[in-house]
Amino acid sequence: MAGNESQSTRDIQILSALEEPALLLDANGRVFHANDAAHEYFGAWIDGQSYVSVLRQPDLLAPVESAFARKAHGTARFSHSSGAVETLFDVTVSPLSSGKGRPFVLLVFRDVSALRNEESMRRDFVANVSHELKTPLTAIMGFIETLQGPARRDPKAQARFLGLMAQETGRMNRLVTDLLALSRLEGLARRxxxxxxxxxxxxxxxxxxxxxxxxxxxxxxxxxxxxxxxxxxxxxxxxxxxxxxxxxxxxxxxxxxxxxxxxxxxxxxxxxxxxxxxxxxxxxxxxxxxxxxxxxxxxxxxxxxxxxxxxxxxxxxxxxxxxxxxxxxxxxxxxxxxxxxxxxxxxxxxxxxxxxxxxxxx
Ligand SMILES: Nc1ncnc2c1ncn2[C@@H]1O[C@H](COP(=O)(O)OP(=O)(O)O)[C@@H](O)[C@H]1O
Ligand SMILES: [Mg+2]
Structure with a gap:
């Protein structure tokens, strides 16, 4: 008995040491221990509550059920919103087996919102750069076509179109110079x-x-x-x-x-x-x-x-x-x-x- 007690004290200490929100569910599916980070996200009311009422999202309930029923390990996405802020978690679900009975189940929530934001910022950035380059490129292609066709024998029009082409290439050049400056700055940020x-x-x-x-x-x-x-x-x-x-x-x-x-x-x-x-x-x-x-x-x-x-x-x-x-x-x-x-x-x-x-x- 004393051994079990010190074991569970240690489990609780381990959970408290984790920075990520973590929940330990007992064999009856109730919150046996929630660390500080978990209380921060879910509230103080969750101690002793059934996981079904705490988690509520079917995507997460399914792997928890399998963990209890078949001692299966699983992962899930879980989103949690408070006010206008939505936090996205990758959750690992791990049965902690001790013999034959139903296991305890450990849930650890890893906040991946920052990663996702970074991903979407990178996507936006690439789309923006492509668009900014595409606009002058399209214009230049149009001018070339005009020079090859309708303006072929019109020196005045040629001079005008060459001037416009110089403007557009200047724009692309400035864009690339600024992009290079930004990327160099990112590399230097910590120095x-x-x-x-x-x-x-x-x-x-x-x-x-x-x-x-x-x-x-x-x-x-x-x-x-x-x-x-x-x-x-x-x-x-x-x-x-x-x-x-x-x-x-x-x-x-x-x-x-x-x-x-x-x-x-x-x-x-x-x-x-x-x-x-x-x-x-x-x-x-x-x-x-x-x-x-x-x-x-x-x-x-x-x-x-x-x-x-x-x-x-x-x-x-x-x-x-x-x-x-x-x-x-x-x-x-x-x-x-x-x-x-x-x-x-x-x-x-x-x-x-x-x-x-x-x-x-x-
Ligand atoms: N002094 C200013 N007065 C009014 N608007 C400004 C001023 N400085 C910057 N802006 C606005 O901020 C935008 C971003 O500026 P900037 O990053 O220098 O880009 P850019 O000058 O290449 O358009 C500008 O397009 C302009 O709309
Ligand atoms: Mg400017």
Whole structure:
């Protein structure tokens, strides 16, 4: 008897040590023990209840019945919803046999929702990339046909179609460049950058590079910043952030209009738990309706697909920015009011050399 008791105490300890929800059913099919994770999912009421009333889904009841009747091992899918969240489990059903009588049955629930989400994200991603490439490809094929046929002896039309083809190949090239940047970033995600980079110089270079484009559409670029702003970062990636955000301000802000980049030192950023630099890129454009804000950093998410395409956008810019900011252990914040413009705010940890010297700066 004493042996049995210590055996069942040990069984219970094993279940409690499991992170996955686990239920041990006694020979009568009642919940003999449920670990904390199982209580969290099913509620506290399940102790001593029949498995039929706890599990209720026929797909899972069948293997449990076979485990009791024939000591058969089994697996099943089980979905559990609480509020708006649906969790999907792979359940293993194992009879724990001790001699001739009906066995105890152990159910272990492995949460596979994350895996499934990842799978469906990957599927969506491949579908999106294919679609984004297919659109310019189809256009180019059409232009080639026209050049071979109707425009064969029309140099003016030929020049026009070649120009359009250059545009479409440019789009495909940008798309592939952005995709490569994203995949490189994914590989680097866990490696924190260590260089001291002057964010002021980075912004200056980005503004200089974009000035011709801004001039072309009547946008004035301003910088409001101290002479230097050292952050711990990766120079090329910080340039990518600055170019992406300023370019968005030019493309989607007011034309004519103004894009201002502000750099402000923060003594102690509560979330980063360190001294930081805050970089704001502000435009006075039409802004972004609030329902889009949470999704802007998703790959290929655009508010106005037509406008983005027209401007040569890939829909990947903010997703790249987000990845870079995460790698730098920084923060990205998007504020926008319809009709009043957009502010994109990046906060990055200040480089130690300059934080030690922060009295001078803040
Ligand atoms: N400053 C801004 N003002 C208004 N809309 C913006 C701004 N920045 C970004 N957006 C919206 O967010 C979308 C995603 O931006 P991004 O990821 O850079 O892609 P892309 O610029 O290639 O379209 C844009 O298509 C645009 O609809
Ligand atoms: Mg962009």
């Amino acid at each position: 924190k950058p260590t260089d001291a980079v002057d964010l002021r110089a980075v912004i200056g270079a980005a503004v200089d590079a974009l000035r011709p484009i801004a001039d072309g559409v009547g946008v004035t670029l301003h910088i409001d910043a101290p002479d230097s702003a050292l952050v711990t970062g990766d120079h090329d990636q910080l340039v990518q952030i600055a170019v992406n955000l300023i370019e968005n301000g030019i493309k989607y802000g007011a034309q004519p209009g103004t894009v201002t980049v502000c750099l402000t030192p923060i003594k102690r950023e509560p979330v980063l738990r360190s001294a930081a630099w805050r970089c704001e890129v502000r435009d006075n454009g039409p802004g972004i309706p609030p329902e889009h804000l949470p999704r802007l950093t998703e790959r290929f998410y655009r508010v106005d697909t037509g406008r983005s395409r027209e401007q040569g956008g890939t829909g990947l810019g903010l997703s790249i920015v987000k990845h870079i900011v995460n790698r730098h252990r920084g923060r990205l914040r998007i504020d926008s009011r319809e009709g009043q413009g957009t502010v994109m705010t990046i906060t990055l940890p200040r480089h130690e050399k300059q934080s030690a010297d922060s009295g001078r700066l803040s």
